[in-house]
Amino acid sequence: MKPSSVINRAGRLWALTGLMLLALNLRAAITGISPMMGDLQATFQLSGVEVSCLATLPVLCLGGFASLAAPMAHRVGTETTIVGALTLLTTGILLRAFPSTVLLFTGTVLAGAGIAVGNVLLPVVVKRHFAARVGSLTGLAMMLMAGSGALAAGLAIPLHDAAGWRSALAVWAVPSLIAALTWGPLAARGRRAHPHVSHTAAARGDSLLRSPLAWAVAGFLGMVSLLFYALMAWLPEIMHDDGFAPTEAGMMVSVIQIISIPLGFAVPVLATRLPTQRPLITGIAVTKAVALFGILLAPRAGWLWIAFLGLATGSAFPLAFTLLSLRSPSAPVAARLSGMAQSGGYLVAALGPLTIGLTHSLTGSWTVPLLLLIALLIPETALGLLAGRPAFVRPAAGRAHG
The missing domain is CATH 1.20.1250.20 (MFS general substrate transporter like domains)
Incomplete structure (x- = not known):
């Protein structure tokens, strides 16, 4: 050797x-x-x-x-x-x-x-x-x-x-x-x-802000993160109000995180082997919808819906993170796409717990907050389907500022 x-x-x-x-x-x-x-x-x-x-x-x-x-x-x-x-x-x-x-x-x-x-x-x-x-x-x-x-x-x-x-x-x-x-x-x-x-692209002043695909990847990560942090913040309260003991309601959040551990490995591997990630995005959206409607309409079957939520949220973030690499033609573009997506995504995600909490305070129940989370699956899925198509982000040439 x-x-x-x-x-x-x-x-x-x-x-x-x-x-x-x-x-x-x-x-x-x-x-x-x-x-x-x-x-x-x-x-x-x-x-x-x-x-x-x-x-x-x-x-x-x-x-x-x-x-x-x-x-x-x-x-x-x-x-x-x-x-x-x-x-x-x-x-x-x-x-x-x-x-x-x-x-x-x-x-x-x-x-x-x-x-x-x-x-x-x-x-x-x-x-x-x-x-x-x-x-x-x-x-x-x-x-x-x-x-x-x-x-x-x-x-x-x-x-x-x-x-x-x-x-x-x-x-x-x-x-x-x-x-x-x-x-x-x-x-x-x-x-x-x-x-x-x-990096030549950065030196020229090329921008990802003009790329619809970059915005789709960023938006999908943002919506996935918003729903995740909103659920992690308020799910124990939701399940407690549905009749579960505080300790049991808290355990539900832990179970969701435990389910996400093996999915964190399996989903990126599967995503890279598929010609398009759209089937995964559709499956995640359907599973989330089933879980949220289940909590809303049949709360006593709470552990079943927690299993669905664990599968959905445990798959969504690893998939969104993998798209940062799959949609980037090079490491420099991956750095800029990752920065753009995570900067906007986490700022949007920070609004999730606040919005759901305020909505619960104003309405006095969890019905409207849960319906709001279900409604947010529509833009999440739409952005995910755009981000899941097989293509690379192409920075648009802009004027360099000296």
Whole structure:
């Protein structure tokens, strides 16, 4: 075996390790804090408004900072940007462990910013280093994201009871620091291989904003995320009002996340093997509709509808994420499409829990909110069918601004 091939294989193995570590750190810092909201409210003496802001901040950060990822990657390189994102995430996690309300919110913003940039660049890493294995490696990354998120949520209270809230929050800085250190050599190698980072399309000022396909991909991700976060925020309350005990209603959300773990791997693999993703999009929409109508019309069969929701929501996000790679002809375009889709998508998603909550407050029941979620399946499906056709996003040439 030639020395160059050994080096190349070692480099790919290191990049694969880095990809997996990146995926492991893109959910835990968010899901690990949610179960402790009540304790944090008492510890920091937060008002109801402050707690709502703390809960909403991560999703807002995912949208607000996602648009910065592609320009940063263009300027300093993808690998270096990922190191910066993981360093930011580690810093934010540690800041949250200090007994200061200001640092709690500041750390949440920094952690959210790091996760936002990592989210955008994950499909870019897959496209650049493993273009022939987009489905399997996107699926593995999705499975790791879902698994680490579920693990962090499940360990939050046991860690809190065993070591206190500070340790329960700070522990997630360990895997993020390991990931940052792993990406360091990749960043150094990337700078040696590409000392002058430049993407022709970005330099010309080409724009994805004129691409209907790019808007369809972004809109589909946004609607999928909106419905998911709305359900995760309010499903326990909906099921509790339908007669289920609070503990059982809470378990339903956990079951949905558990169901999503194997689907996170299977759906991207299947999506990449199909000539068009439209059958998957149609199947997901029908399954969501059955689940939501079931909760509305036959709530006592709640666990059946939870299984349907787990199948639908557990398939929808991995599919939307896979489309970022499948619709991109190159890694630079994938970075810009990912940034565009996630920036708009998560900002739209942040409106979901708020809108559903306000609608419930105004009507006094869950009937109208559930009908609203069902109605939102129409634009989600329409955008998905547009995004699922076999084509590449083509940036439109624009005037460069100097």
